[in-house]
Amino acid sequence: MSHHVSATAVWDGDQQRLRLADPLVFNAGMRRLKPGAGESFVIRVEREADAKRHHQLKWYFGYVVKQCVEKTGYAVPEMDQIFRALFMPGDVETLSLMSYEQMEDFNRQCEHYAAEVIGVVVEGPDNARRWAA
Numbered sequence: 775m776s777h778h779v780s781a782t783a784v785w786d787g788d789q790q791r792l793r794l795a796d797p798l799v800f801n802a803g804m805r806r807l808k809p810g811a812g813e814s815f816v817i818r819v820e821r822e823a824d825a826k827r828h829h830q831l832k833w834y835f836g837y838v839v840k841q842c843v844e845k846t847g848y849a850v851p852e853m854d855q856i857f858r859a860l861f862m863p864g865d866v867e868t869l870s871l872m873s874y875e876q877m878e879d880f881n882r883q884c885e886h887y888a889a890e891v892i893g894v895v896v897e898g899p900d901n902a903r904r905w906a907a
Contacts, residue, residue, distance in 0.1 A: 779803035782822070792819070823874065830877045831869065838884050838896050845894045857884045 781800040783792040794800050809815070820828070839853050846853065858869075861883040866872050872880060888894040
């Protein structure tokens with residue numbers, strides 16, 4: 775299992791650099807990783823809205839689709855096509871073009887379908903559900 779440290783930062787236009795919103799939280803996360811001297815890391819910087827979208831897509835494919843595939847025996851592309859055919863808004867061509875709110879609604883509809891039709895209650899890490907009951 776991979777571990778990562780996430781931190782919120784704000785661009786300081788005057789000094790042309792990122793400033794961590796909470797350096798203490800970032801440093802605590804790094805300590806939990808227990809890095810070795812000279813160990814290298816990849817730092818990924820993305821806008822907050824894009825990070826939220828990534829999280830939604832990760833939930834959809836990593837939990838909703840995956841758990842439904844395990845139950846039904848369908849392949850990932852087939853399960854994805856079923857969900858898209860049932861719940862994708864007609865005015866949107868791909869998942870990546872959905873707004874944050876549309877993707878949130880899409881995930882909820884897929885989870886509801888998974889529970890009611892397939893018999894899968896989608897759970898994430900530590901058996902936590904993404905959406906409130």
